[in-house]
Amino acid sequence: MAGSRLDPIDRRILAELQAEGRITNVELARRVGISAPPCLRRVRTLEEAGYIRGYHADVDPRELGFEVQVFAMVRLLSQAEADLTAFERRCRAWPLVRECHMLNGEIDFILKCIAPDLSTFQTFLTEELTAAPNVASVKTSLVIRCAKDAPAVPFDVLEARLRRNA
Numbered sequence: 001m002a003g004s005r006l007d008p009i010d011r012r013i014l015a016e017l018q019a020e021g022r023i024t025n026v027e028l029a030r031r032v033g034i035s036a037p038p039c040l041r042r043v044r045t046l047e048e049a050g051y052i053r054g055y056h057a058d059v060d061p062r063e064l065g066f067e068v069q070v071f072a073m074v075r076l077l078s079q080a081e082a083d084l085t086a087f088e089r090r091c092r093a094w095p096l097v098r099e100c101h102m103l104n105g106e107i108d109f110i111l112k113c114i115a116p117d118l119s120t121f122q123t124f125l126t127e128e129l130t131a132a133p134n135v136a137s138v139k140t141s142l143v144i145r146c147a148k149d150a151p152a153v154p155f156d157v158l159e160a161r162l163r164r165n166a
Contacts, residue, residue, distance in 0.1 A: 006051075008159075009032055009033070009034060009042065010042060010046060010051075011155055011158070011159065012031070012032040012033075013028065013032050013039065013042055013043060013046065014046065014051060014052070014153070014155070015155040016028055016031050016032065017043070017052065018152045018153065019152070021055045021056070022055075025039055025040050025043070028043070058151075061114050065116050066114045066115060066116055067115075067116060067117060068114065068115045068116070068117060068118050068120070068121050068142070069112070069113070069114050069142075069143040069146075070112075070113045070114075070115070070121055070140050070141065070142050070143065071110060071111065071112055071113075071140065071141045071143065072110070072111040072113055072125070072129060072138055072139070072140045073107040073109075073110055073138070073139045073140070073141075074087075074107065074108055074109040074110070074111060074129070074135060074137075074138050075106065075107055075108050075135075075136045075137045075138075076108045076109075076134050076135060076136055077134050077135070077136045078134055079108060083134050084102065084108070086133070086134070087108075087109065087132070087134060087135075088100060088102070090132055091109070091111060094124070094128060094129075096113045096114060096115050096120075096121065096124050097111050097112070097113050098112050098113065098114055099111065099112035100112075111129075118142075125138065125140065
């Protein structure tokens with residue numbers, strides 16, 4: 001079921017959970033206007049359907065000693081499906097790579113990497129990333145500061161679109 005096929009209560013449940021993942025079921029039910037048992041059933045259904053991929057704490061990497069954040073733009077020699085899949089598998093295995101997105105255009109992948117220091121990232125860059133099979137080139141950009149980090153889905157935009165199309 002696509003996002004537009006969820007009913008308003010399901011969308012409110014998702015919005016509340018993404019804003020506050022540790023909310024109790026009783027409080028969640030109160031906020032969305034239903035009783036606790038059906039609320040819990042809905043949450044479990046949303047989890048099973050893949051709308052909720054998990055729950056996690058939003059930790060501050062810098063507070064934990066990860067001072068360096070880098071975006072790496074990777075171009076591959078071959079874009080055959082087997083080669084793309086192999087690179088994605090390799091990215092999932094590298095701890096410093098926190099996000100990996102395939103793109104269209106001149107760059108095949110953009111990677112978000114974090115490291116405790118520049119030396120650690122440089123070692124990863126030279127010994128792992130640029131040395132990986134099928135990697136043609138890597139361009140990196142060091143993050144100076146972050147102006148916005150909003151991992152949540154903008155439910156208000158979806159709701160406005162659904163109202164326009166109703």
